[in-house]
Amino acid sequence: MRVSLLSASLFLSWIITKTALGAQELSTQSDSQKLEDLLSMEISVASARPSIPSEAPAVVSVITREEIEQSGARDLVDVLRTIPGFDFAVDIWGVVGLGFRGLWGHEGKIKLTVDGMGFNEIMYGNIPFSNHFPVENIERIEIIRGPGSSKYGNFAELAVINIVTQIGSETPGLKVTSTTGLYDAGFARENVAARYGKEIGSDGYFGVSLYGGMAQQSANTYHDPLGNSWDMKDNSDLKTQNAELVFHKGDFYAGFIYDHHKITYRDDYGYVIPENAHVSFTTYNGQLSYKSRITDNLSITPNFSLSVQQPWRKTDVRVEHPSYYDPTAYQYRLGLNVDWDINSNVSTLIGGNYEWQKASYGGDESSRYYLFSGGEQDARFDRYSLYNEWSVKTTYVNLTAGLRAEKNTGYDFSYAPRVCLIKTFDDLSLKLIYNHAFRAPAIEQLTDSIKTGVKLKDETSDNYEIEASYRISNTQNITGNLFYVRMHNAIVYNYDDVREMDNYINAGPVGSIGAELQYRIVDFWGHMTLNYSYYRPTERSAHYYNIPNKDSMFLGFPSHKVTIDAGYKVTKNLNVNTTLIFNSARYGFDEIDRNTGTPVVNRHSPELVANLYLLYKNAFCKGFDIGFGIYDIFATNHSYSQPYNGGHAALPGPGREYVLRLSYIPPI
Template sequence: MKFNPFVRAILLLASLHSAASWAARQNTIEEEVADFYGELDMVSIATGTSKRIDKAPAVTTLITAEDIARSGASHLDEVLEMVPGLHVAPSTISRLDSVYSIRGLQTGFNPQVLVLLNGTEFKNSFSGGLPYTFRFPANIIERIEVIRGPGTAVYGADAYSGVINIVTKNLSSSANSAGARIGSFGSRDLWLQTGGNWQELALGFALEHQQSDGDTDRVVNADQQTVFDRIFGTKASRAPGALATRYDILNAHATVQYQGFTWEHWWWQQRDGGLGPGGAQALDPAGYQKFRDYRTKLSHVHQLNDNLSWTNDLSYLDARSETYFVLFPAGTRLPIGADGNANFTKPVGRVTFTEGYIGSPRSNHQDSRFNSILNYQGVNEHELRLEFGAFEQKLSPRELKNFGPGVIDGTVAQIDGQLTDVTGTDYIYVKPVSRTNVHLSVQDIWQIAADWALTYGVRYDHFSDFGSTVNPRLAVVWDTAHNLTTKLLYGSAFRAPSFNELFLQNNPSALGNPNLDPETIDTVELVFDYQINFDNHLVFNLYQYRAKDLIDKTAVPGTSSLQTANLYNLDGQGAEFEWNWRPAAHWRADFNFAYQDTTNRATDLQVANAPGQSASLRLYYDINSNWQVSGWAHWIADRQRAANDNRAPLPDYQLWNLSLNYRPDQSPWQVKTAIRNLLNKKAYEPSGTAISNDFLLEGRSLTLQISYNWQP
């Protein structure tokens, strides 16, 4: 295993600093313990109830609004790169959707990570992942809590490799703010956050618009159409050309609070988004993605007595997606089978598509949820949590295209750009489908002794389309010393197959399989959380997991088709290290390093594309009361190619970012500037083999932000 010199130096510095100061600290630590324990952060993601982060029975990371502001991050993906063992990469499937790779587990639509907004999921039920081209503004975020490892016992399906909970600001009590940001690639952002109290009501509202033309220097040298041009003698490919990375996003929040009730509304809309490399790995500057999420959620917390609280929430999500794929560009010539799809083994004829091979899948997803939670502390040394809930998901699809069954049959030599609506027929990409779930979970946090706590629980889920699962958890938290906590954790989790994986039809890329089983995982973790003194905090954890029945595509015997199946099992192990150091009043350094080794149990090959090693370093310096400067670097290394990918190995990369904040004394104005990829390094993330030179990441970018803040 090799380490970057940057990583080796930091690890050596941490160990030498710890060893040299151990003896000197022992006489003073007892006096400090009570003070610095009171300063530790609280998280609720590990158990559903508030716990000190060092005592939480999970491997947990907390990112605060201050961390986000100091980093200069403008959206969620930039923030999550701070988390040890979590890597944000573009999907190799299409659109450059963000994939959150945790401990080597990742697939194209990112279904193994459960992302929550204020404790409630908002996934796209068709893909199993986030809304297409999802980009969430950072200005509205109060904190992000992350579990690395399974969370199904509390959160249910898809809390498989990790859970990310985005907590938005309490707009009724935080300072009002308005601002603007401009920057490279034609980016321009505007936002407003305001709120206050009226009689017994607390009201809040936030609106943000983010827009960019995209980085036109992210050039693809050759794509899938380049291959077809060589085979069929055409000149249709748009390569060399830039990835389509434009975006136009609107994000709005509104809240009303009255006594124990909170009514939350959220509107997120991608008004126009580029499709990255294109839906079929052929450059598509004309295609677009539109997506709109609207969620309303009513919550009530009732303190029945000193020992018993009852929380209920009811939510409804309505999501609408419209994609316009020019899968292959104007002038492409393809062999077409009798079913109207591209077919290279049994073509009926070769067809020229004068305006492109075009598909426009659309959908309306509706998600209704109810959860009821009882927390009881009336039994000595026990904290009991009981949850009952249910949800229903419905998918209503629509599709227009100029190819495929019910549209063409390969006998006509030339097809124009007129699209046929196959909605309501057997020729659509997926028929209307729905699923229901009921679940029950029980958890007990038992304080066995003053320095021992045992958390144990189990969750039962029943799905209408594939049956039931039972997932337990067990965690022992030991206060080994006044400043050292040791944790031994076990958890199991599952991922429910998406509608895409179960029911996709009439699609040349793959067919669904209604007989799929859920993916499952069992994980064991050992954690050491060591608060050396006021200025030094170390966390080190080891983990091992076994993941079963992972879903992928495989060839259907005797045909040229692919179909989803439970194909392989993984064995994973690794380690993660965190060091938070405050060497002086105006300095702060946060460092983390992660190592993972995940292999396919059948082939003994390492998983493709996920970093085997990664590290992050953040340096904060307060020049004076008005000026703050922050530097941030992250290093990505040891990514393996897929077994069928013969391209040269992926090079490691290291990127630096810089942020400078200025706020005059007693002034409501604030100015920030941020430079990402400071050294303008060429860094690449893996693509499908059709994109010859992988995905080039954004080059150097500069943003300037001005905001005005006032008290409500």
């Protein structure tokens, strides 16, 4: 049955592609502009000034609102799994995190921002993903597939994901969306999203968005390394509430986001516990800025941002229990940017920030496990950063060069230079990129190193990338890149069995080398995007990530991944979309040898996950859209392996799911 279903999926993709390619000659000029729109879309994730992808000083990917809508993506996991290099794995407590190019980015190495506001929690640097961030209100996602430390500082060592919401892009009007999902075995999800935006005069905008989501992590069963089981059906809640406000008038901008994400779990640190437990992540983000235009070529922008967070909050056990955790973290930042266009070919950005960070534990019980050094409930740190970026255009090559210098009172001086050379020959674009990036210890890692007397060093990395992009025709484009990354003093998670507490250590060098490829065609009949990514370890001194007797890959992440996203316009309003995600074998420590008590590594076979989604626009009336999809058609039941030797078996993923999505944009 599995073979026949696999054949059916491949046949479906072939039919869509064959039909599309056969109709390619019938394309019109207006339709062929769609690829042009994608290639000429300005993005701001990679540099001080907006640029089109081929001129951005980084390897970048852009996912548009239309692509998200047509694919029927349920959450950010669905979207990012189709991007070269990205994949997901399990940490602890039911939390699913992100990896990139074979490396575990969940440990504060991948930065996520929403309308410019950061979502890495500052106690550890983590981001939980499953059914968390609402895709229904996204306008586009801009991704640096590579370091962003020079621009963003900490947590941007491997990659940067910038979500631009519909109100963040100042979309007017009202939109309401409902997403309902059912597994083969019961309830899967119920998400409701709404946004409203209104223009204020000729130079202003006000927008608000709301989101509430309830989902089940899976309807399958988790088996821990000792063989104990947890039936996740109706027993693995993922609850999210999110609200955002945006106000813009002239050169003044204000934004605010509230986000609360709560997970029900029983997998704990890998071994099933007898009763349900809960962990929550709460974030309040705000930012203000005013762009003062001194001359036509010179502007000064002071800015202020704040973030109040309660990450990894677990209070459903007694305060003296090792897993009781009740932190509140505060971060206030003052910044100033000076933006100067020296002439039409040379520009520079000079800026600086001061950050004040504080963390506190709730309550005053001395029996609690988590206290800062000296038994204190509070810890405070200051951080200073300066950065400068130059953009120089010449007849021969375009140059972007930047440098960021950062000092925190809790760790050593950090710096992040980058250089990018770009040369364009008609339809061919070439990039040569070097980044020296860093990942500095977060608050808990700083305070733990003070308590143990072993000071953590900054993790640093050297990154080399080459990219070539060629426009084959008005409807086709192909892009390929090679990368090499070597990390030094890798900061890795560890569990101290003696103290029964989390801690972090500096490990030896770790790195990877590989290649990524994308082919894209957009025409009047629809679209197809084919992605391939490959990595291989180059440094394996951080044994935590290694597979015994296998040096061709790291734990948790496949070395090969192929994705196909193909959409066919059956009629003007009806679109059929199929998404295929193939990954090669993965490995994880899923069992314990009962005789020796040592972990046993298991091989997870190569797998194919296939999704099918039908979107009918303007059904019944203009602005009312209906979408229906089947996800994981073949019941592959993809799971999330743990990408380090931490005693956690693979956590079941969603499995086969039937989704109905309704959205309405009234004519107001």
